[in-house]
Amino acid sequence: MPIGRGEKPMSIEVETLSGGTTTLDDxxxxxxxxxxxxxxxxxxxxxxxxxxVVYNGMVDRRPALIxxxxxxxxxxxxxxxAREHGxxxxxxxxxxxxxxxxxxxxxxxxxxxxxRGVWVDPDSRVVRVQGGATWGDxxxxxxxxxxxxxxxxxxxxxxxxLTLGGGYGWLHRKYGLSCDNLRAxxxxxxxxxxxxxSESENEDLFWGLRGGGGNFGVVTAFxxxxxxxxxxxxxxxxxxxxSSADEVFRAWRDWAETVPxxxxxxxxxxxxxxDPHMPPQVQGRQVLLTAAMYAGPPDEGERILQPVRxxxxxxxxxxxxxxxxxxxxxxxxxxxxxxLSSYWKSLFxxxxxDRATDLIVKHGLARTTPQTMVHVPLLGGAVNRVGxxxxxxxxxxxxxxxxxxxxWVDHNSAEHIAWVRHVISEAEELSTGAxxxxxxxxxxxxxxDLVSATFGENxxxxxxxxxxxxxxxxxxxxxxxxxx
Ligand code: FAD
Numbered sequence: 001m002p003i004g005r006g007e008k009p010m011s012i013e014v015e016t017l018s019g020g021t022t023t024l025d026d027x028x029x030x031x032x033x034x035x036x037x038x039x040x041x042x043x044x045x046x047x048x049x050x051x052x053v054v055y056n057g058m059v060d061r062r063p064a065l066i067x068x069x070x071x072x073x074x075x076x077x078x079x080x081x082a083r084e085h086g087x088x089x090x091x092x093x094x095x096x097x098x099x100x101x102x103x104x105x106x107x108x109x110x111x112x113x114x115x116r117g118v119w120v121d122p123d124s125r126v127v128r129v130q131g132g133a134t135w136g137d138x139x140x141x142x143x144x145x146x147x148x149x150x151x152x153x154x155x156x157x158x159x160x161x162l163t164l165g166g167g168y169g170w171l172h173r174k175y176g177l178s179c180d181n182l183r184a185x186x187x188x189x190x191x192x193x194x195x196x197x198s199e200s201e202n203e204d205l206f207w208g209l210r211g212g213g214g215n216f217g218v219v220t221a222f223x224x225x226x227x228x229x230x231x232x233x234x235x236x237x238x239x240x241x242x243s244s245a246d247e248v249f250r251a252w253r254d255w256a257e258t259v260p261x262x263x264x265x266x267x268x269x270x271x272x273x274x275d276p277h278m279p280p281q282v283q284g285r286q287v288l289l290t291a292a293m294y295a296g297p298p299d300e301g302e303r304i305l306q307p308v309r310x311x312x313x314x315x316x317x318x319x320x321x322x323x324x325x326x327x328x329x330x331x332x333x334x335x336x337x338x339x340l341s342s343y344w345k346s347l348f349x350x351x352x353x354d355r356a357t358d359l360i361v362k363h364g365l366a367r368t369t370p371q372t373m374v375h376v377p378l379l380g381g382a383v384n385r386v387g388x389x390x391x392x393x394x395x396x397x398x399x400x401x402x403x404x405x406x407x408w409v410d411h412n413s414a415e416h417i418a419w420v421r422h423v424i425s426e427a428e429e430l431s432t433g434a435x436x437x438x439x440x441x442x443x444x445x446x447x448x449d450l451v452s453a454t455f456g457e458n459x460x461x462x463x464x465x466x467x468x469x470x471x472x473x474x475x476x477x478x479x480x481x482x483x484x
Pocket of ligand 1: 094101112132154156158164218219
């Protein structure tokens with residue numbers, strides 16, 4: 001029986017910010033039970049185990065207490081509870097953090113998965129999204145009005161973590177990062193205040209929230225500007241065999257230099273899963289997938305994306321005009337919560353010269369597991385047109401990203417992690433030195449230079465904002481920015 005709805009609770013030991021523990025006794029738990037509308041779950045409660053599962057199967061952690069918030073008032077009370085007792089606190093939106101930031105052993109977990117509402121105003125094209133929604137939730141509601149908000153490429157990913165850390169998808173070259181499409185945010189800061197941040201309210205906070213991650217509080221609502229799109233869009237998804245991978249990757253690279261902003265494209269070295277979602281002729285085979293979406297009239301897109309289908313003779317060509325929502329969820333079957341163990345790292349690159357190309361092809365074809373992806377999204381377009389100092393987001397100038405997404409189902413984690421690190425260390429000198437923090441599996445203490453290398457000149461301002469809004473670093477389970 002959940003503590004929030006049942007019998008008299010027992011006391012709970014919770015880890016504190018200083019590394020010790022504190023006891024939430026029966027009386028305190030009884031008081032919480034009376035206060036919260038959403039359930040409170042501890043290890044004995046039904047539903048506890050499902051509630052602690054996150055995307056990355058390697059992250060098997062047991063919080064002392066999970067507060068599944070039903071609305072903003074629950075979030076305010078949860079933050080006050082965390083601060084007053086100095087509790088080590090994780091915050092969870094969609095639970096897709098590959099670093100496992102959104103769940104922690106013995107701590108408090110503020111879980112927003114019960115807050116997934118989406119409201120669309122078709123006249124103003126404003127889409128309001130609660131802090132625990134996924135991109136699938138947003139796409140479904142927004143497409144009902146012929147609108148889209150730039151999100152990610154897997155529909156189960158959380159809006160919160162993706163947006164606060166930047167947000168690349170199929171529309172970033174046309175409309176910018178997800179965080180570039182934010183109009184306002186409602187957030188509960190460490191002192192328990194509910195604030196609104198926008199270009200004209202708490203502007204410094206709004207600046208920091210666009211790229212600075214979950215460092216400044218718990219976001220209860222996002223307001224995005226949406227764009228007219230779909231329902232049908234032209235998408236390319238062509239799989240080439242191993243023998244033509246080198247030729248195809250070079251052809252894709254050269255073509256990608258020429259495309260208009262309507263085209264967002266990526267190349268992915270992968271092994272097509274033995275799964276009914278994949279055509280039989282590619283199941284279990286190593287492939288180079290070249291994929292793209294055209295954010296404009298589908299017939300025009302058909303012409304402009306034609307080269308993607310003809311870099312060589314493909315094994316299979318799944319390209320065509322299709323509902324935007326369908327393309328947004330084609331990879332969902334592969335990324336099932338808790339099934340894959342994952343260790344990802346990424347680097348931004350200013351160019352794809354021959355050395356970088358050779359390196360990517362070499363490692364792309366030598367992945368240690370079939371589930372691993374070597375993923376190269378083209379950046380640029382609208383992302384690069386926002387000034388480096390206009391938002392907190394790290395590196396905007398890059399031409400593309402190299403993301404080495406180690407995924408596996410066996411028990412050889414050490415080997416697969418070592419391989420991802422090896423590829424990244426070889427690629428480092430060809431990169432800008434910055435990473436996409438949303439595609440990074442290392443906790444800050446394991447990679448101390450990552451945050452500073454990524455935020456560069458924006459770091460100083462971020463540390464000042466952190467000091468103003470979270471001087472005790474209550475929100476530290478993230479790509480952490482230390483208070484100035
Ligand atoms: P969570 O694990 O819930 O949270 C991630 C971080 O955000 C944590 O630090 C957490 O504390 C904080 N946080 C969560 N909710 C809130 C909130 N309401 N307020 C304040 N802080 C909060 N990224 C892209 O840019 N594009 C993609 O296409 C893309 N695809 C992905 C596909 C998969 C399968 C996976 C696993 C990841 C993908 N990512 C992508 C990376 C993704 O952006 C990050 O993993 C992101 O952190 C996920 O957000 P979430 O809310 O699901 O994560």
